[in-house]
Amino acid sequence: MACIAAGASLALLSVSARAADTSAAQQLARWSAQAGASGQAERGRALFSSRHGGEWSCASCHGEPPMTPGKHASTGKPIDPLAPAVNPKALTDTARLDKWFRRNCNDVLKRECTPLEKADVLAYLGGLKP
Numbered sequence: 001m002a003c004i005a006a007g008a009s010l011a012l013l014s015v016s017a018r019a020a021d022t023s024a025a026q027q028l029a030r031w032s033a034q035a036g037a038s039g040q041a042e043r044g045r046a047l048f049s050s051r052h053g054g055e056w057s058c059a060s061c062h063g064e065p066p067m068t069p070g071k072h073a074s075t076g077k078p079i080d081p082l083a084p085a086v087n088p089k090a091l092t093d094t095a096r097l098d099k100w101f102r103r104n105c106n107d108v109l110k111r112e113c114t115p116l117e118k119a120d121v122l123a124y125l126g127g128l129k130p
């Protein structure tokens with residue numbers, strides 16, 4: 001609950017800062033509602049940093065914590081930081097988020113992430129502070 005309350009003020013900030021269709025806080029609320037449970041940052045951090053038996057973790061491309069530009073694990077292309085605290089454009093486009101969650105979860109977990117896993121990752125990313 002504390003995460004959602006903290007997230008709500010973040011949502012207000014981001015709405016005034018730019019014309020994007022969503023925010024980390026709105027997405028956290030969306031996936032927590034679908035999961036029927038609140039996203040937890042600590043679980044999100046664990047998911048983000050572990051390899052789940054495969055070659056890559058989320059951190060392999062995004063870095064850990066993802067507050068500096070990441071680097072694609074196979075192509076070496078730079079990736080903008082995922083943490084909204086350092087990258088105001090992060091997590092602000094629903095279609096883009098859905099696309100990358102699908103793709104990246106398949107790459108790392110060999111399946112779609114569950115709503116609760118997405119909520120956990122968003123709680124983690126939204127809570128990161130420089």
Ligand code: HEC
Binds near residue numbers: 056079105
């Ligand atoms: C093989 C490299 C790679 C791995 C592994 C990876 N990602 Fe990504 N991810 C990317 C790239 C590339 C983008 C697009 C970034 C860009 O255009 O700047 C992206 C984008 C995203 C976005 C959208 C960011 C936004 O602002 O809309 C999210 C969320 C995301 N990744 C989460 C994850 C999570 C969670 C995992 C682990 C399950 C993960 N990623 C693993 C490469 C990766």
